[in-house]
Amino acid sequence: xxxxxxxxxxxxxxxxxxxxxxxxxxxxxxxxxxxxxxxxxxxxxxxxxxxxxxxxxxxxxxxxxxxxxxxxxxxxxxxxxxxxxxxxxxxxxxxxxxxxxxxxxxxxxxxxxxxxxxxxxxxxxxxxxxxxxxxxxxxxxxxxxxxxxxxxxxxxxxxxxxxxxxxxxxxxxxxxxxxxxxxxxxxxxxxxxxxxxxxxxxxxxxxxxxxxxxxxxxxxxxxxxxxxxxxxxxxxxxxxxxxxxxxxxxxxxxxxxxx
Numbered sequence: 682x683x684x685x686x687x688x689x690x691x692x693x694x695x696x697x698x699x700x701x702x703x704x705x706x707x708x709x710x711x712x713x714x715x716x717x718x719x720x721x722x723x724x725x726x727x728x729x730x731x732x733x734x735x736x737x738x739x740x741x742x743x744x745x746x747x748x749x750x751x752x753x754x755x756x757x758x759x760x761x762x763x764x765x766x767x768x769x770x771x772x773x774x775x776x777x778x779x780x781x782x783x784x785x786x787x788x789x790x791x792x793x794x795x796x797x798x799x800x801x802x803x804x805x806x807x808x809x810x811x812x813x814x815x816x817x818x819x820x821x822x823x824x825x826x827x828x829x830x831x832x833x834x835x836x837x838x839x840x841x842x843x844x845x846x847x848x849x850x851x852x853x854x855x856x857x858x859x860x861x862x863x864x865x866x867x868x869x870x871x872x873x874x875x876x877x878x879x880x881x882x883x884x885x886x887x888x889x890x891x892x893x894x895x896x897x898x899x900x901x902x903x904x905x906x907x908x909x910x911x912x913x914x915x916x917x918x919x920x921x922x923x924x925x926x927x928x929x930x931x932x933x934x935x936x937x938x939x940x
Contacts, residue, residue, distance in 0.1 A: 696801040696839070700742060701935035703795065703843040703903065705913040709734040711929065719915070719929030721789060722771070723753070726929065735932075742785050742936050749934070750777055751787040756814035760807075760827045776809035776824040780831045780937070787934040791915040792907050794845035794889045795933035798824060798898075800833035806935045811842075811889050813857075817864060821892050840893050840900040843933040844914050847906035848873070848884035851918070855879050861888075907931075 709718030710733050715726040720735050722728075736746040750763050752774040759774040764781045777786045778798075786808035788795040793812030799805075807824045809815070821840075829835055852875045861868035871888045872881040886902050893900040907914040920928040 696799055698804060698938050698940075699799050699801060699806060699935065700938055701797050701799075701841075701933075702738075702741060703797075703841075703905075703933045704738060704741075704931055705844075706915050706929060706931050707913065709737060714920070714925055714927060715929040718931065720751075720787075720932045721791075721928075721930030722751075724929055725927045738787070738932055738934060739785060742934070744783060744785060744936070748783055749785045749787055750779075751789060751932075752777060752810075754789060754810045756793075756810075756812050758815060758818040758820045758823050760809075760820070760823045762827055762831065775811070775815045775820050776807060776827075778805065778807040778824060778827040778831060780805045782937040782939040785934050785936045787932045789930040789932050790843070790845065790907070791917045791920075791928055791930045792846040793917075794885060795843040796821065796824075796840055796889065796893075796900075797843070797933055797935045798828060798838055798840045799935065800828060800837045800839075802837055803831075803833045804937050805831045805833035806937055808933065808935055813883070813885060813888075816885070816889050816892055817861065821889065822896050825896055825898060835897055838898050840898050842886055842889055842893075842900065842902045844903060844905040844907050844910075844931070845886055845889075846908050846916065846918060847886065847904075848882050850906060850908040851883045851885055852877065852880050853883045855881075857881075857883070 711719040753771040760776040788808040798807035871884040907916045915929040
């Protein structure tokens with residue numbers, strides 16, 4: 682029914698008791714520019730289509746829609762801890778963590794980096810939406826800290842970056858570069874000159890994984906570009922370049938299996 686992309690690092694056989702999926706845009710009921718597994722509540726897609734698509738994601742985890750936890754993503758460093766009291770509220774934040782079996786943590790994306798986290802021994806998981814604003818302001822580190830507060834061992838946490846826009850398709854202006862260099866001059870290594878004078882190409886996946894490494898986390902990058910692969914992924918930047926009115930969102934999600 683669905684077409685998730687599985688990461689070998691965090692696949693069920695490698696981490697018993699934890700299941701995850703980096704889902705594509707395929708396998709849903711939406712039409713047109715939203716075809717077909719659009720899970721974006723904030724899109725202008727038909728609400729019943731979005732809910733059915735989200736229900737299909739939950740069903741892949743052998744759970745009901747009420748167990749799928751997502752947030753109202755605002756490109757922030759903010760993290761929400763969820764547990765058995767989760768009631769479906771979409772808090773304004775960009776990451777979730779839990780130690781509650783059965784809950785599915787989901788991060789939506791359409792060029793930004795979805796990052797899934799797991800400490801298999803402590804059975805603590807996280808899901809973060811890491812666009813440039815979130816990554817720069819610390820959403821990854823805050824997700825790790827929240828996991829540690831639930832009992833995770835920083836040294837045991839593994840992370841995987843899912844489909845996101847690649848450096849070859851991410852051109853930015855000089856003011857963008859300045860934000861990063863003002864925060865850390867070492868960020869220069871993630872930029873290279875573009876064909877347009879004064880502009881640069883930004884390596885968001887490299888920057889994301891670099892932040893994870895600096896935080897002491899072992900990570901993997903699936904190295905899948907959302908902009909290039911229209912058949913499998915939605916892309917905000919591709920939509921913008923085409924002048925389309927809206928875009929869909931894919932989901933990456935993770936769950937501690939109930940025993």
